Amino acid sequence: xxxxxxxxxxxxxxxxxxxxxxxxxxxxxxxxxxxxxxxxxxxxxxxxxxxxxxxxxxxxxxxxxxxxxxxxxxxxxxxxxxxxxxxxxxxxxxxxxxxxxxxxxxxxxxxxxxxxxxxxxxxxxxxxxxxxxxxxxxxxxxxxxxxxxxxxxxxxxxxxxxxxxxxxxxxxxxxxxxxxxxxxxxxxxxxxxxxxxxxxxxxxxxxxxxxxx
Amino acid sequence: xxxxxxxxxxxxxxxxxxxxxxxxxxxxxxxxxxxxxxxxxxxxxxxxxxxxxxxxxxxxxxxxxxxxxxxxxxxxxxxxxxxxxxxxxxxxxxxxxxxxxxxxxxxxxxxxxxxxxxxxxxxxxxxxxxxxxxxxxxxxxxxxxxxxxxxxxxxxxxxxxxxxxxxxxxxxxxxxxxxxxxxxxxxxxxxxxxxxxxxxxxxxxxxxxxxxxxxxxxxxxxxxxxxxxxxxxxxxxxxxxxxxxxxxx
Ligand SMILES: [Mg+2]
Numbered sequence: 001x002x003x004x005x006x007x008x009x010x011x012x013x014x015x016x017x018x019x020x021x022x023x024x025x026x027x028x029x030x031x032x033x034x035x036x037x038x039x040x041x042x043x044x045x046x047x048x049x050x051x052x053x054x055x056x057x058x059x060x061x062x063x064x065x066x067x068x069x070x071x072x073x074x075x076x077x078x079x080x081x082x083x084x085x086x087x088x089x090x091x092x093x094x095x096x097x098x099x100x101x102x103x104x105x106x107x108x109x110x111x112x113x114x115x116x117x118x119x120x121x122x123x124x125x126x127x128x129x130x131x132x133x134x135x136x137x138x139x140x141x142x143x144x145x146x147x148x149x150x151x152x153x154x155x156x157x158x159x160x161x162x163x164x165x166x167x168x169x170x171x172x173x174x175x176x177x178x179x180x181x182x183x184x185x186x187x188x189x190x191x192x193x194x195x196x197x198x199x200x201x202x203x204x205x206x207x208x209x210x211x212x213x
Numbered sequence: 214x215x216x217x218x219x220x221x222x223x224x225x226x227x228x229x230x231x232x233x234x235x236x237x238x239x240x241x242x243x244x245x246x247x248x249x250x251x252x253x254x255x256x257x258x259x260x261x262x263x264x265x266x267x268x269x270x271x272x273x274x275x276x277x278x279x280x281x282x283x284x285x286x287x288x289x290x291x292x293x294x295x296x297x298x299x300x301x302x303x304x305x306x307x308x309x310x311x312x313x314x315x316x317x318x319x320x321x322x323x324x325x326x327x328x329x330x331x332x333x334x335x336x337x338x339x340x341x342x343x344x345x346x347x348x349x350x351x352x353x354x355x356x357x358x359x360x361x362x363x364x365x366x367x368x369x370x371x372x373x374x375x376x377x378x379x380x381x382x383x384x385x386x387x388x389x390x391x392x393x394x395x396x397x398x399x400x401x402x403x404x405x406x407x408x409x410x411x412x413x414x415x416x417x418x419x420x421x422x423x424x425x426x427x428x429x430x431x432x433x434x435x436x437x438x439x440x441x442x443x444x445x446x447x448x449x450x451x452x453x454x455x456x457x458x459x460x461x462x
Contacts, residue, residue, distance in 0.1 A: 037259065037260070041260065071263075074262075074263035074264070074291070074294060075250070075251050075262045075263045075264035075265070076250065076251055076262070077250070077260070078223075078249075078250030078258060078259065078260020078261060078262065079260055079287055080286060080287035080290060082250075082260070082261070082262075082263065082287070082291065083263070083287060083290035083291050083293075083294045084290065086263065086294065087294065121290050121293070121294070122290065178286060179285075179286070
């Protein structure tokens with residue numbers, strides 16, 4: 001499908017479903033190296049996003065949808081994921097502007113803006129064992145796919161696959177940011193919960209686009 | 214009116230408790246807690262909320278400036294985010310402190326109560342890095358040695374002056390006088406030591422715990438050394454304005 005306001009809504013609804021299904025999994029990941037709240041926080045935040053979508057008038061552009069979701073996440077998630085995903089979606093919305101739908105290059109720019117926003121907010125670098133380790137490979141894979149002529153759905157699918165691989169690749173890393181960094185070497189051997197939720201969210205974006213299109 | 218404070222914590226109880234504690238020494242300062250996260254009608258949960266922080270900044274501000282103090286990492290991110298959403302004029306009056314939450318809030322509140330500017334209040338918060346135990350203050354005798362274990366900076370150059378006085382007022386060198394002294398000294402170009410600690414630090418002055426009848430000894434070095442000693446002497450002899458005309462309390 002075209003990446004329009006309807007797609008953006010479906011993206012967030014699919015993300016909410018994925019987060020709810022993986023609530024316990026995300027909490028267990030966070031229990032190992034953090035404060036065990038990531039699953040609950042994300043589930044609460046995305047449930048609030050869905051409630052807001054249900055309550056509001058249909059938005060005209062994908063940017064409007066993402067901006068509303070960002071504001072909701074910032075006030076309901078509670079943990080670091082609130083300002084991080086909030087910033088990501090706000091920057092994504094700004095990048096999309098008032099376009100009615102996103103073309104492949106705009107998808108790459110949107111993902112890149114989201115990633116840059118997370119870097120600016122959290123001050124993490126690649127290899128710090130954070131969600132950046134899922135976002136950066138996703139942005140790179142999306143750019144590669146777009147320049148090879150892929151459609152918007154295929155660009156999102158490439159990003160989602162790379163994010164999942166990036167999340168898996170955080171397993172052996174030692175955390176250098178966030179609550180997990182207090183554990184030092186003991187953080188190795190566990191997947192970063194933020195990278196894991198990033199993979200879920202980007203998979204939801206691809207799922208909402210209905211595959212290569 | 215004074216600078217207001219916003220206390221951001223993951224825990225609503227911590228934010229409220231810090232405000233309660235700081236209010237004891239700063240009855241007229243707007244202290245606004247922004248703790249916990251919105252939980253859809255129920256009790257606040259552990260976390261921080263953009264909306265709560267943004268509303269607290271507005272409530273604390275009222276045109277005189279705001280200093281925000283935070284606890285752990287994501288509280289900082291939420292506060293930074295709220296700052297980005299302020300319009301430019303309001304943004305210019307708000308500061309985010311890198312401070313120990315409890316000690317910083319108390320020091321900042323005292324400084325705000327004494328009428329300090331937003332920069333004065335910010336500095337008071339950020340310098341309050343020690344707990345209030347005089348024997349723990351040894352490494353902190355100079356502003357230039359702000360971290361434990363750091364070597365003292367090179368001795369300042371210039372004229373020097375010194376003096377000592379006995380505290381005449383019942384309350385001694387408590388929070389308000391400490392803030393008055395620190396703020397007066399901050400504007401002077403001199404390194405000032407009061408009973409072995411940095412005279413420009415509200416928290417360190419308070420931590421001396423000097424009551425009525427105790428001696429205040431000050432040494433100053435630098436171009437304004439003489440003025441610094443005169444300022445301290447005049448304030449102490451006046452009982453920090455807390456004496457009545459015949460010198461009795
Ligand atoms: Mg957590």
